Amino acid sequence: MPETNTTSWGLSHLFLTVFLFNFSHFMVIPAITDVSMAALCPGEDECSFAIYLTGVQQAITGIGNLLMMPLIGNLSDQYGRKLLLTCPMTLAILPIVILAYSREEGFFYAYFVLKTLTSMLCEGSVIFLALAYVADNVAEERRASAFGILSGISSCSFVTGNLLTRFLPSVASVFQVSAATAMVSVVYMRIFLPESNMTAAVIAVAPEKETTDECLLDNRRVSRAVPSLRDSFSLLKSSWTFSQAAIVAFFNMLGELGLMSALLYYLKAEFHFDKDQFADLMIIHGIAGIISQLILMPVLTRVINEVHLLAIGLAFSCIYIFLYSVAWSSWVVYLASTLQILSVFAGPSLRSIVSKQVGPTEQGKAQGCITGLCSFAGIISPLIFSPLTALFLSDHAPFHFPGFSLMCAAFTVMIAFIQSIMIKAPISNSKTDEYDPLQNPSYPCQP
Template sequence: MARSGLPWVLAILFVDIAGEGMVYPITPGFLQALGGGTAQEAARLYGWSLALYAGLTLFFAPAWGVLSDRYGRRPILLLSVAGAALGNLLTAVAQNLELYFLGRVVAGATSANLVVVNAYLVDVSPPEQRARSFGLLGAVFGFGFVIGPALGGLVSDWGLRAPFWAVAGLSALTFALALALLPESLRPEDRKKTLRWLEANPFGALAALARYPLLRPLGWTILLNSLAMNMLIAVWIPYGAYRYGFGPAENGFVLAAFGLMSVLGQGLVVPWLVPRLGESRAILLGLGVSVLSLVLYGLASTPWTLLAALAVSALGAVDEPALQAFISRNVRPDEQGSVQGALATIGNLMGIVGPVAGTHLLSSFSGPQAVVELPGAPFFAGALCVSLGLGIAYRTLRCLAPSKITGP
């Protein structure tokens, strides 16, 4: 019965990702319209908006993971969708920056549902199929980034508020359907008997990783990789505008291309490649290709070379689902939510640091006040981070038995 709920869980995730994709391209302009400042001031507000959203997700993700281990996945997922509807509704009606940020607070506090989505997926997938399932989840991410910016570009013709109205309505519809059709995945006998409130805060949640010595070093790999990816996401739109003169339509197209590569990588490459290489080798290959992709982004002097670099990135999509599958194999059923919460804590912490660091590097290395004209600096810094994570992963995985290194 719970297996039948997987399409609905993926639908919830898709609405979240597509919704964010719809509002990303217009948010800097929306903030400038609300605040009345310059484009540069709006860009900084945009970076802080991303950091606020990630900060709230950082603090709430572990709590949702722990609560889902105790009470089940379904009520937490329903809460997250309702919060997305309310948060975007507040933003859509905002007449000032204060109400805009209140909407972001509501949406950010309740949007930390990826930890619960991951736990639901583990609940309904046998261990040998989890890399494929996490690849499917990644494909939904990518597909959301394809559809979201395209829809946002179309809807924004009706005004800068229209994408927020559209996301609020879509989230409300998803809530109604999930309320009627989403089954629970966590069996009563697999639920925690008591709540560990220490694990419900972002740093106490990391104690869940401490109980699994093999996962501690891989946590550093996830942290460094997440830092690089959050820098990339934060600077992508202002980087395209500065280096290539992109407007909202061009940024939407390139974001869609980015999502398409993720769909191809995680929807097609992962199911084919991970069973042949094994999870450990797939992790190392994906991280290595991610390093190469980031360097190519920073070097791309024309939009066409940027798109070529995006094509290379499809192969790098194997690292995250392979890592998730590897980690889930080594965690008890009643701690899947807690461990996913710990991993989300790492990712969300970097969601705070990454946007601020990335936009700071871009502003410091571009324009008339640049120390050195090097707009690709955030991508080069990201490549260095992923390289360090690759080294940690290699040292960790080579210590395993050969059967675990060479096979699934």
């Protein structure tokens, strides 16, 4: 649908909302490893208990996301993106407030429990609802670039959040600033963000016809029902391209989560990284994302389609994770981080491919389905990578290879890369003449 000044203004408010929300949550990442180690294993550089506890949290979060993300996406299709953004953004503030007050062992466990519960609803929901909002308001031919810009905004928040963490005087101040910024993001979103144009999209693709009113009302009534696993499977089978994209999303997320769960503990054990060095590394990663998504991707999408950008991104993901796993000095770690300038193409490209496989009334459902599938990877990842990380960082490893779990993560992303090169260029499925609930409803009328 064509963009208007009102739509562009709404997207600007969305981008600032995402920036503030991500800023508040990214800035605690460099500090949380030190907080966890200090609470669970004070004075040590290696802590298997902390690794396993992180894995348990990740698995429980994945189970919750698997069930909740399709539901949230479906509800956002019916009741609006803004309303569904409010709940996860508000709940995400609560765990940060606990660590802003105290980082003692008892408060850390309270944070851990509350963070686990809120992440079941909040983890990933803000970004996929933002993607659905963008899809509601941006024409298909510009959608990949718009998704890249949204991802670039997240990278900007990643860099600025970690920069601030780098220079804040204490760990306590990190969590205090984070909690305050998270509150500001919710207030700003509620006051300034307009509802998306999804209502107009529904009217455009499903005009009222007197002869089919009863059937249409039945379809709408069913579409408001809570989605079942059968609905998710039906969506996955709706097109071969969607199914391939789902496989890529699963294996890519499995590898990325394996990297995330192991990297900081690996760097602390091998190179004695602390809060400041973690922040430096993440700043490099964020700057690479900004250059890639705000400068390179808008240009490249004009000459290269999303499928090729997806394959390029996954190929470089394999390379930089592999370099992490075999790093023999800290400078190799920093060098590997710079390669993410091309690896970050993968996320926006994949979401754009998914967006083009469904109609405008199913954007939330589709993005929620993919996010839920990625959450399933979050269940499996700690079962594989947490034991591997703990084993190969301990004194009882079967052979000396501290980065072995990272190497396994690289091979997992390679599976996603191999699948990605089999995807054909995405064919739009959301044009009005191809997607008409009156002629080809998602839920056919029952006699």
